[in-house]
Amino acid sequence: MKHLNKLFVSMLMIAGLSATAQDSNNPWAISFGANAVDNRTSASPRDFNLKDHFSQFFDVKDHWNILPSVSYLTVSRNVGGNFSVGITGSVNKITKWVDWVPGQSANTTTVSNPGDLMYYSADGNIRYSLKNLIGSKWFDPAVNVGGGYTWLEDKSAGTANIGGSLTFWFTEQVGLSLSSTYKKAFTDRNGFGEFEVPSLFQHMAGLTFQFGGKDTDGDGIYDKDDACPDVAGLPAFQGCPDTDGDGIADKDDACPDAAGTKELNGCPDTDGDGIADKDDACPDVAGLPALNGCPDADGDGLADNKDKCPTVAGPRENGGCPWPDTDGDSVLDKDDKCPDVKGTVANNGCPEVSEDVIKRLNDYAKTILFNSAKATFQQQTYPVLQSIVAILKEYPTSNFSIEGHTDSDGKDAANQKLSEDRAAAVKNYLIENGIDSARLSSAGFGESKPIATNKTKAGKAQNRRVEVKLVK
Structure with a gap:
């Protein structure tokens, strides 16, 4: 049974180290601070009482062994979604050993000093953050499972771990973390008072620092979320710049150096004719789209700047001027086969054959x-x-x-x-x-x-x- 227990713990540790998530922007995290160990447990498996494990949970004075210094270190990494995995090492000194008094009722305990036992543990865990589920940016509750190994002087045992934590993020990268983990020890206990590695609670309080996010252009937006990772930009435009300040990101702005309107893809329209200056052949005078923004005063379809007779309608073929009819036969010279002799329309301006x-x-x-x-x-x-x-x-x-x-x-x-x-x-x-x-x-x-x-x-x-x- 003892070897099977160790195998089970080892499998939990491997699982804990093979999947993880911290924060997708800053995939790595390191936590450190103080820890407390509470070994209030049942006397033996046959007397197991769940209530005994969780009763007097906050009896800090009588039951908690606290090492008031940096006594744990956790390194973890994001692996996608809300999951992270990590490994924790901790050290403590057991000066309060909680045990049952033989022959007394199940709720009678004694607290003694076992001789300043040194406590060491190494644990792997899978953590699932609930921050995104509750839609918070600073309040980060989480649950975790995993496994590890605990040493008390010359005694040791594998453990299966389950617990929860709260992290209060002061900034995107710095937070205060509080956690409690129940560690079920896989040991054989043969009677009251016999010293073995017990099942216990371990509580931790410390600071967590997230890091590892890449921000190439230094605009405060991580590359993975930055639509323009090599050029500093604004959060409103997913990290892309808006050089002319017209509310249109440069990457979508047809005129990034001149403020314009959204309707014209960020380009200006000086004459207000609805044609962007860059496409307007007459940017200072309102005109028509069909004439590239130029006016047509006589309405002959030829822009004034190309019309030889801008105030008199005429065909494009004649430079915007009316065609002449030299012989006055109602057939324009351009169509008149006999422009100097009066003819008939039916005969293309030439005299009819009599x-x-x-x-x-x-x-x-x-x-x-x-x-x-x-x-x-x-x-x-x-x-x-x-x-x-x-x-x-x-x-x-x-x-x-x-x-x-x-x-x-x-x-x-x-x-x-x-x-x-x-x-x-x-x-x-x-x-x-x-x-x-x-x-x-x-x-x-x-x-x-x-x-x-x-x-x-x-x-x-x-x-x-x-x-x-x-x-x-």
């Missing part, structure tokens, strides 16, 4: 002569074609269709093809002589559209023709 012009074109077209049964021109036709080119150039925006026709001699298919080829020949000549191909089209109608009888030679001559038509 019926007389069409008649002139077709009078010329009637005199176009082809080699017999071919789409090639006779030599005397070229001056006629040049006259047609000259007329078409006078109307550069008008489109025309060249149509070919034949008489009824020959087969229909051959006549159809011949008419198409002759119309195409005229079209190609015009294109080769400077007329835009996009303005011209050609078609052949064979013998299908005669304008005279095909029964006479004169009628057939009229039917073999080229016509020019205006395409509207």
Whole structure:
């Protein structure tokens, strides 16, 4: 049984040293002060009475052995959350030994001096702080369990420990600690008065110092909680600075050196137009977002600083000035294909092709002569074609269709093809002589559209023709 008890105690000590928590900001803590030992216990396991262990708990004068000097030292470390683990060493001198009087009632005790026995203990513990649970920063109650070993002169025993403590924090790192721990000793007692290591209470009072927190920039905010650990800052901004004092941390401030508004990410707006000065092309004059903060007096969509006519609306393409209409035909010069000659809107500012012009074109077209049964021109036709080119150039925006026709001699298919080829020949000549191909089209109608009888030679001559038509 004795060896099993020691094994149990050893396991408790290992557990006590393998998990701990102090304060997550300052993970290490050291405590030291005075301790008191109270060995008021039962005579033997068969007479165990819980009431005897806890009766007269504060009988300091008769039962407590106090060494009025620094007589204990605890070192502990935070391991996360509210948990800490630590190890405590203590020393005391037993001058008050509490024991039972043989043969008397269970509540009769005697107090004697066993000869100034030296008391030593080494204990490991797991501590759980309730400070965060109760939401306090200075009042820190805790409970702890663990195990250890106690020596009284040449006697020793393992103990299982349970207790509680109170720490009153004067500052974040310095506090007054009070604790009481019940130590259950694993020893064999064979009768009243026989000296063994007893189960006992140990009380401690001392100072606790927390340390180990890292504050690289020295702003009083630990690195683990500091959003800007390398630059001194303010608690309100998780340790980040606010250089311009506008209430926006530099890391979130688009203009950290100039006070601004939250709406503009910390940037100023001198002219009050809702556009930050850094993005405002005209920071001293209220303007429009669409124009990068510049005004547009004439409302033409061009900022005044880029508008050649800032008080008169005009298109961007003309520098903000109105387009001129030199010939007064209601077609602006920029769109007027004939800006110096009055024309019509429908014809892009150029004169409309009149019926007389069409008649002139077709009078010329009637005199176009082809080699017999071919789409090639006779030599005397070229001056006629040049006259047609000259007329078409006078109307550069008008489109025309060249149509070919034949008489009824020959087969229909051959006549159809011949008419198409002759119309195409005229079209190609015009294109080769400077007329835009996009303005011209050609078609052949064979013998299908005669304008005279095909029964006479004169009628057939009229039917073999080229016509020019205006395409509207």
